[in-house]
Amino acid sequence: MIKLDKNKILIDIKKAVLTGEDALAQNLARKAIKEGAEPIKVLNEAQNAMIEAGELWKRNDYFQGDVVLSAEAFHVVMEVVEPLLSSGEIGKSGKVIIGTVAGDMHNLGKIMVIATLRGAGFEVVDLGEDVSIQTFISKIKQLKPNILGLGCYMTTTMMEMKEIIKELQKEGLRNNLKIMIGGVPITQEYANEIGADAWGKDAFDAADKAKGLVGVK
């Protein structure tokens, strides 16, 4: 059997993630590990692919569809390497709990934000869609994240974000937690009004802002 060049595989993994070839990316990640590549190096290449996807997005060379496919390919590479990483290698930037607020089923933005946050070195716990205030509160108590990410798509459901922040204050959970919000109807003005710490204009901006909130460069 021909021994595969580890560096070449790593380059190919990056390319597969960047072009959204998820099955190929996962196979290559498995092969790379089997051939002795360090899981963290595989992860780093996948992260680099997401960073490059972000650059292409900012230059209007990539659109939402491209980014979604890259995010999915990144996710399947993570499935391979995550169980093999040491505890210090997972979530070195911090921990984020993320969810779409109650009454809102939209998840496209969240899928991309999760990938960009993971690409930026965060551990991300996804609570899903239509998440109640009680669920957010109990998960924050249990998992003690650095950042809470809230998403919504409708102007009716965005008002739920205000209630969540009020409840966090009531529960005494607000001081040690940064809150980021995002979604089509959200603006910086709204973030200021409800007392959120940051607004992510899009998935890549969200990852940049998250790093800023926890002081990671």
Add this chain to the structure above:
Amino acid sequence: MHDHAMVLAGVPANKFFFDAKTNIETSALVSGYYGFDSLAAGYDGYNIEIEALGGKLVYGENAMPTIDFRDPLIKRPEDLEKLKNKKVNFRKDGRFPLAIEHSNLSLEYGFSTAMFCSPFSMAVGMRGFPALYRDIRKNPKFYAELMTFIVDNVIIPWIKVQNEDTGNLMAVGADAWASVPNLSVKEMMDWVVPYNQRLIQKTKKYGIIIMGSTGLYSEERAEKFDPKILHGSFDVELASSSVPAIMFLQGHANEYPLQSVRDYTAKAREQGKKFSISATVNAQLLRDGPVDKIVNKIKETIDIFARDHEFNMILGNIPTDAPSDHIHAAVAAVHTYGKLPIADNLDEIQFKMPKKEPFNEWRKHNA
């Protein structure tokens, strides 16, 4: 502005989106409060067909119904075959009756169109965006089959029924999913426009006019604005409608340089093309204000387009909790600066912020 009207008037979502009479009367009341020139009434137009076909929706107490993207109608290609065999009654199933009654009641207020969800947005509603985009890339044959089914077996019969039961000859499609930055201009031209054109061609024989809304440039990051993409998006819009009309209604439209729009229309005019323009005040600006910024944006837009284009301002995207003062200011600005003939120098016209009662006071003597 349906969510805004519903919340302002204190009508529960389970009545507003399920009872055409309540929806129209509430919308008419709120339209009257703001002094709109035509009735602004609507419902969750992206959901009607999918709900009637058996798609799962979530019905919130205070929010518009929404498709449950966790449990899509077409999870795998085989599900399309089942859907093809399903007998759909376009007069009775789901909320088709609501939509028909809504159109008929709207006519009493002088304005009505047939409504439909456009092919690409309906396909997203059935599959979810990631799966549908994957179909485009990996399984284009299935994508084509799905889009053809949507046009031929869902949208055309639905528009036909609306035409027969309401007399409406114009059908307005909602297509927020088919826009930049979700798709590139090329992707829309290759994968979306052909099905919009199929719809236009096939409904022409019934005398139906299709007013699409595919291609509305929806980029939220103003720094990513690119005039080439704007112009490409206008090409998509024009190719997706039977009528020559362009709209710039979405994204950070208020921050786009309006001259870029004018560059497009000027070039088109040189080629002998003429079309109407619909503009809006961006939803976030309407919500966040301040009033001065809203008024100045409307003044600027009228100044650039209203003298030599068929032009209208649409305040359709009014967020739920937009302050009423902002809407009053926007309407007053349109009526102040949009008076025909448009003045040579709009700066010479003084804008006065109208004094309006809060809605609940106003309704006591106007309801």
